[in-house]
Amino acid sequence: MKKTLLVIMAVLCGLSAVAQDVKEIKKRRPKYVNLGYVYQQDMTLESGEVIKPKFGATINRGRTYYFHKKPIARFLNIGIDATWIDVNYAMYKPDITGTTLHQAEIAMQVGPSITLTPAKRLQLHLYGRFAPTFALRYDTGIDGEWGVGGNYASMFVAGGNLSFGFFGIGAEYRKGNVKYKQFNLDKITDAVGGIIDGGNNEEAFVSRAAEGTTDAVPSAFFGTKNALEGLRIYVTFRF
Numbered sequence: 513m514k515k516t517l518l519v520i521m522a523v524l525c526g527l528s529a530v531a532q533d534v535k536e537i538k539k540r541r542p543k544y545v546n547l548g549y550v551y552q553q554d555m556t557l558e559s560g561e562v563i564k565p566k567f568g569a570t571i572n573r574g575r576t577y578y579f580h581k582k583p584i585a586r587f588l589n590i591g592i593d594a595t596w597i598d599v600n601y602a603m604y605k606p607d608i609t610g611t612t613l614h615q616a617e618i619a620m621q622v623g624p625s626i627t628l629t630p631a632k633r634l635q636l637h638l639y640g641r642f643a644p645t646f647a648l649r650y651d652t653g654i655d656g657e658w659g660v661g662g663n664y665a666s667m668f669v670a671g672g673n674l675s676f677g678f679f680g681i682g683a684e685y686r687k688g689n690v691k692y693k694q695f696n697l698d699k700i701t702d703a704v705g706g707i708i709d710g711g712n713n714e715e716a717f718v719s720r721a722a723e724g725t726t727d728a729v730p731s732a733f734f735g736t737k738n739a740l741e742g743l744r745i746y747v748t749f750r751f
Contacts, residue, residue, distance in 0.1 A: 540589055540627065541635070541675070541750035542576040546682065548746025552602040552615075553739055557732050563613070565602045570744050572598035576625055576637075587629045593639050595621035600686075600744075612652045613733055617740065619645035621669055633677045635750075643667040647690045647740060651733045661734045665690035673748045680748040687741045694734035 550568025557563065574595030583589050598621055604613040623641030630636065648662040671684025 543751040545573045545749045546746040547571055548744045550600060550602055550742055550744050552742040555604060563604050563606050566605045568602040570600045570746065583629060589627035591625055593623055593625045593641060598643065610654050614650040616648045617645045619643045619667065635675045638672040641669045643669050645688065649692050649733060659694050659734060661692040661694040663690050663693050665740055667740060675748055675750050678749060680750060682748050683743065683745050685743050689737055689739050691737045692734045
């Protein structure tokens with residue numbers, strides 16, 4: 513009987529400890545969703561023309577994984593931020609009549625963070641992250657000479673936010689570079705169409721898709737190294 517009571521008490525103590533851990537984690541509001549405005553860097557073409565962005569927006573979502581169960585000295589928290597999805601969009605309007613340039617980056621972020629809690633429900637969150645990114649660019653073109661391109665980019669993000677309970681504001685700076693490769697959509701479409709039509713066209717698909725970044729209609733917005741850089745001001749919602 514005594515052993516049974518001891519087991520029950522041990523289980524209850526364990527459940528209480530787990531509940532306390534969950535409660536402590538929830539107090540720190542580890543999950544976040546950020547919505548923001550992007551001040552994208554101006555774009556300089558090989559011709560020397562400088563194009564300024566007209567609009568930019570961003571959304572990302574992630575979570576902080578803390579190294580310890582409770583705050584150090586009741587106010588310091590150290591952990592790793594993992595932003596599982598980060599989408600950045602910017603639109604440019606070059607002087608070329610009828611042309612609009614759409615630019616987007618889809619990324620993930622990971623890096624260390626420090627959270628300070630100087631007062632109840634008040635949090636200051638500082639972070640630095642590495643962001644593997646796939647960058648895309650779409651040029652609406654002139655007289656049907658539009659183009660689509662993209663490539664991988666390594667980016668770095670540093671910033672911070674101040675929140676009170678559920679709501680907060682923040683700012684971060686992103687930096688990286690990419691050399692966009694223009695896709696030849698006609699060849700890729702033909703290759704996919706060959707497989708859909710039937711037959712053993714796998715080799716033809718691989719051959720044509722491999723050429724998907726060549727022989728496209730030349731565009732001034734592809735083929736050169738571009739800086740991906742800018743400031744993002746955002747509102748954050750923490751859970």
